[in-house]
Amino acid sequence: MRLSLFICLFLLATVSLAQSPIHLIPQPVSVVPQAVGFTLTKTTAIVYSSPELATIAAGLSEQLTRPTGLTLAHRLAKSPAATAISLELIPTPDARLGREGYRLSSSAKGITISANNKAGIFYGVQSLVQLASPAMGKANQTIPGVQVVDYPRFAWRGVMFDVSRTFFPKSEVLRYIDELAQLKINTFHWHLADDNGWRIEIKSLPRLTSVGAWRVPRDGHFGERPDPKPGEPATYGGFYTQDDIREVVGYAQARNITIVPEIDVPGHSMAALAAYPNLSCSKDTSVRVNPGTQFSEWYADGTFKMLIDNTLNPADENVYVFLDKVFGEVASLFPGQYIHAGGDECYKGYWEKDPGCQALMKANNFGHMEDLQGYFMKRVEKIIQSKGKKLIGWDEIIESHDPNAQLSKDAAVMSWHGVKQGIDAAKMGYKVVMTPAPFTYIDYMQSDPTLEPRIYASLRLKTCYEFEPVPDGIDSTLILGGQGNLWSEQLSTFAHAEYMSFPRVWALSETFWTPKSRRSWAGFIPRLETQMRRAEAAGINYARAAYDPIVSTTNADGKLTLMLDCEIPDSEIYYSLDDTMPGRYSLRYTQPVLIPDGNVTLRTITYRNGQPSGRQITLKRDELVKRAKK
Template identity: 65%
Template sequence: MNLSRLFLFIICIASARAQSPINLIPQPVSILPQNGIFTLNKKTTIQYNQAEGRAVADILSQQLNRPTGFGLVAKSGQTGTIQLNLTSTPDAQLGQEGYRLDVSAKGVLITANRPAGLFYGIQTLTQLLPKEIEGKDAATRTWTLPAVKITDYPRFGWRGIMLDVSRHFFTKDEVKQYIDQLAKLKFNTFHWHLTDDNGWRIEIKSLPRLTEVGAWRVARSGHYGDLAEPKPGEPATYGGFYTQNDIREVVAYAQARNVTIVPEIDVPGHSMAALAAYPELSCTKAAVSVNPGTPFSEWYGNGTFKMKVENTLNPSDEKVYDFLDKVFTEVAALFPNPYIHVGGDECYKGYWAQNPGCQALMKQLNLRHVEDLQGYFMGRVEKILMAKGKKLLGWDEILEGGISSGATVMSWRGIKGGIEAAQAGHNVVMTPSTFAYLDYVQGDPTIEPPIYAALRTRTSYGYEPVPDGVDAKYILGGQGNLWTEQIPTLRYAEYMTYPRGWALAEVFWSPKEVKNWPNFVQRMETHFERADVAKINYSRAIYDAIIKTTKNGDKLRLELEGEIPGLDIYYTIDDTMPDQFSTRYTQPIDLPDGPITLRTITYRSGKPIGHLITLSRDALQKRAR
């Protein structure tokens, strides 16, 4: 974007603020506020000019009818007060997913090259309406839209969110509900993590034990990773799976909302659920159970680890490839998109190193390192996928053993793998844990349920998917990942997704030049209100104080800051409860010696808005860098 275009955008935003509250997420490419408003009423008509636009028009009428009660019916035609038009000659600026939205006092016109563009146009249209449009029940109010001209199209073609349904099973209706939320934010890819150590969730008719055994584990409550082993004879009652008809239903639902589903079958590691069903596919051939969340591995802090229980397929056993051929034959038939994600991450190779068959295969292939067997394994898997017309997609570990030029890499261990893959000519989806892992704690770890890392919304919003020195043509886009070890319900999945998912929606859709954190915060807070109406859960951690400590000689120095503008931070260290009459934080302070306790809370406009956070001196000491 050149300077003149950026200046125009700023003027448009300023004008929008002055005339009407236009608070869209993700931010469009161009917004030109106009004079006047359009009022939606029972006489409003919805029409589409080409048959391909009918499905989108029907979705719009459904979105509008439930909260308004108007009973609008979409029809073919060119005179609707809400008119959806597909171009007869493609508009090069809009591409496959862009749209133009023109709202005036007379009506609404949405123009696009493809139905996907119309779909994204109606999502923007809905966001222009009052927040009650998000409700599930009819509301009595005036339904107005500000007059505006919007031109919009995405920065990246891959805008994704991954949901892990292995650690905890989510029903097909819950998955559809989650997809519906993502589609409204203009995400177009749903990465469905269907298999792992803790459950196999997809029916494979030629291998029935995968769901008869692999989809179920013993029930456990408590913190994931610390749970007890299954007892002898204990029934496995917790879990579930999707039938192939379930899969088809969800795929069709997603397609209607312009969301592509990418299935993941995680191999050769993370395969304990498969091995519980077919233990002969492992090196030891020992019986294992679907893991309920026990501490089955040891991590050493430098990225290396050891598995206490075997969870890897045997790369030297031809029966493994026969098994995978059956699995991918059925998976490929269910998902029309070109990709199948094959995992490839965190594959422990200790059992391979001790296996005679693996050692013989290494000798045959003239491999010096057992790690190189994964490259051989992935090469075999890619051939299986290619025979079914599919492309291989995997986590960045697939680079370590060597992969073909046609493989696509998902970079999760920071951005390093994505840079290496792009420089080697691979297509890349950027999903680094440091910016895009939605299972990470999003506020102070003393407030949030514990997990091993933290990620604030401001950090996610600040992400730039194209690293310096990398040709942007290899960066397909980006994705947020929601691993569910600690997420047992859809309600909590929403809490962990938003508002970070809103931030990533803007990172992947909007021009990077117009990103502005204070402006996003303003729009985000209006979406809190809309989410309340929609009964969608979200985190309010952005209102909490950020607490840091450093060493200043022999003193412990305290630093407090707010994640968003406009917060006042008050604190006490005298064992009293803080309020707006306590000490207001203005600059770093050296804490006095002794067994003090910090208590801090945020206010805005004279009212408490954040959580009370309480930290002992020992806890503060542990945070010191």
């Protein structure tokens, strides 16, 4: 009897070890491997328990075609079927799963995904698709045996996509939504209007798109481009018609994504003012949609000065008539509860000089310019509320000192400057989406500045992954969740947008979905590498920047010392200081290295499992000295 039991256990373990690893992103709440998985064949069917799951079943069939080469039939069935993939709504809801949770069971008898409603079924499907091997066209593929119980940590799991600075056509927006949905991202923050382009059709204000959607074409680094020339035609840009918007909204809804549209006011309004210059204090008719010139000066203390007026006039009633039209049409297109009204980086220098603004401040006994912005945002909130929506904005929207110029507690705050602003907002009783730039701005450089498109800050993959959205000492129920932000100043193609997004959005998706106790950087690495293979099979232009060497130096008592590191554990780092190309026969880094005097050049590269993994970094001695000073 004991021998038989031993043999059974041995065979069970052998089969289990033979399975493909269970590598899911985001990591589920519970994953229990089973001895035997389910083999997909051309006769496998997808059955679903309710007509409302038909679209999800069809989507699953399509998603499985790429890794398996199979096109699985799908049909309605009142109960799970043997040797099939069954999608089943739970007759008696499981309170622990909530709206978006699911259970997934894979065994030799078949695969079952069950949930309280179709949102959970959709997310169970995304996990199932990840369980399929990323190898293309692998028919008769076995899905690992597993029992998964899963539900999200946060209700708001978002990514912001800036289409103002760089316009992305509708087809690319739809592709990006697909890529986010597969990671269980459920909020798409669509940054539709800024200084560099107005991207949404407003039928009652046609100049917003006939003028505001177009700028003169420019290449080169954003913020350093030449000004428009007199009479130069504005040929770069584009916008989404209202029919386009409806199509994108419906596409996102089918993938359990809510779109939050953003119209950024009162600052960042140059595209709107190019179309309607009378809405600014300066009423400057020469303002054009900005093509990426330097139109502001930033100072070391974080303050700035606008060289061109890009701000709506809070003392002009025509501005509120304008915004009523804009937000009225926006509200009719987007069914979600929030409209984002921006509120960030509003330069108030033109307000300080404007007699109307000064009279308005005096009439309301405002003592600070922030109170005037508070007044403006409160007026905007009332407009948005009149359309049946709630206002959400960047953390500057609650900076007013005057209680009469503060928003209602129905408003929500996106904390972008840092974690502190989110803490302050929560302590004031506001709901908060945590999106602090040092952890979530995925437009920042993700590797060494010599390897990345130049921008003013860096954000490593590991930093994204280790972000904790709930600070200590605040009411966690006020933290709606978190969000990554992709600003597009330095993007020129959709492939580059993907490169900046992934794998950092993979990391953030786990930060927003997975219980804190289930997250670890070391545990993420093997799942990251599997996800990279999936991305390659899907044609997604992800970054391998986490494999690159990390170079730092110190300079003490005239001795320049080199330190090398890598985000990916178990990486081997090789280097040279003799002008030879580094490789696995070069010096291997094990401890800090004293850099010799003279005109030496560092070259360094990483290897993993005996193969080059990161890009080579080359730095001359003067650059190494500069890094020590920083």
